[in-house]
Amino acid sequence: MRHFTTADLNKHIGDVTDAARRSPVFITHHRKPRFVLMSIDDYNALRRQQTDDHRQAFTLDTIPDDVADGLIALADQYDREDGKDG
Template sequence: MRSFTTSDLNKQVGEITDAARKAPVIITHHRKPKFVLMSVEHYDRLRSADDPRRAYGPGETPEDISARFAAELDRLARGEGYDDED
């Protein structure tokens, strides 16, 4: 991911927004990442319920996903699916 400073943003807004149209860019302040600039289309894809990478907050996880996690945790708790080399 490309990175620019807040100073760059003031001087090169056209170049930075062109880069952000293609892929998200990081904006740093005092050498630390502070912001991400991206196209609205990219943001909408991230926010889409169809995106399998979607993150859920506490209490937001759909029941079907929650049930799959619970089943997998139960399976692992029973010791199935991996080798214990102890």
């Protein structure tokens, strides 16, 4: 990924936006990445990826009852199937 400084962004906006049109670029400030500039098409693709992913993480303290019940049912089914092989 290409890197530009905030000074580059101010002085050479055309070069920076041309690069961002091809692929996302880092904008750095004091040598640390602070922003990412990308085309709207890349941004929309990223948003679609995020909305298509419905995974969630829980701890034992925060797991919803329906998820816990489903996991217990799967574990019971696994135990029953494992017992048939033994």
